[in-house]
Amino acid sequence: MTITHRLELRDIDIRLDGKPLVELNAHIGPGEVLTVMGPSGSGKSTLLAYLAGFLAPTFRAGGQVLLDSRDISALPAERRGIGLLFQDPLLFPHLSVAGNLRFGMPRATADKAARVEKALENIGLAGFGDRDPATLSGGQKARVALMRLLLSTPCAVLLDEPFSKLDTHLRHEMRQLVFDRLREAGLPSLLVTHDREDAEDAGGRVIELSH
Numbered sequence: 001m002t003i004t005h006r007l008e009l010r011d012i013d014i015r016l017d018g019k020p021l022v023e024l025n026a027h028i029g030p031g032e033v034l035t036v037m038g039p040s041g042s043g044k045s046t047l048l049a050y051l052a053g054f055l056a057p058t059f060r061a062g063g064q065v066l067l068d069s070r071d072i073s074a075l076p077a078e079r080r081g082i083g084l085l086f087q088d089p090l091l092f093p094h095l096s097v098a099g100n101l102r103f104g105m106p107r108a109t110a111d112k113a114a115r116v117e118k119a120l121e122n123i124g125l126a127g128f129g130d131r132d133p134a135t136l137s138g139g140q141k142a143r144v145a146l147m148r149l150l151l152s153t154p155c156a157v158l159l160d161e162p163f164s165k166l167d168t169h170l171r172h173e174m175r176q177l178v179f180d181r182l183r184e185a186g187l188p189s190l191l192v193t194h195d196r197e198d199a200e201d202a203g204g205r206v207i208e209l210s211h
């Protein structure tokens, strides 16, 4: 049985120099992707930083971030249960591909090696466990970053332009993989993008932030 999660953003109000930057109410159900678009400077990255727990102290923020009805907005980033996927895969260069996949797994995870093998098969990279991440292609790195995220068993996911550095032909494939896996895992997700096709493939609601 898949465990499902819900993310609720209640009366989020982020201010910069006393002026409102982001005001938002949203409910993201299990397996749902909410896409956030808007012009440069409208506060998309700031919103993600707030939700993830690393907002710069120059901002003032209020409101509640409820994950499965629990307010996580005062918790430090590492205790929020939120997974992140960025434009760059950010694989650890000192760890092998398998080491990267093992990195975020909860300590008590049983059969780590078997899970890593299964994860590699799942993304078409069986036998790549011992490889140095630097030897992978951009698309392969992106797939490893996705699997590392899922193996860390987050309760919600934030995606910041995760496809923008991929070649056009890989972008579509990667979008399908990411959105399918997030849906299967029942994870509520928030996607920040400039790309309308990302929003269409995400298949959920789209909100626009304005200046």
Ligand SMILES: Nc1ncnc2c1ncn2[C@@H]1O[C@H](COP(=O)(O)OP(=O)(O)OP(=O)(O)O)[C@@H](O)[C@H]1O
Pocket (backbone or CB within 6 Å): 016, 021, 038, 039, 040, 041, 042, 043, 044, 045, 046, 047, 056, 058
């Ligand atoms: N650490 C910071 N201190 C002060 N102001 C900041 C800081 N980071 C961002 N800003 C300002 O906050 C506003 C929102 O920036 P943010 O990066 O969230 O926009 P964005 O919508 O993600 O833009 P882009 O699409 O270009 O990535 C901008 O006016 C920016 O200059």
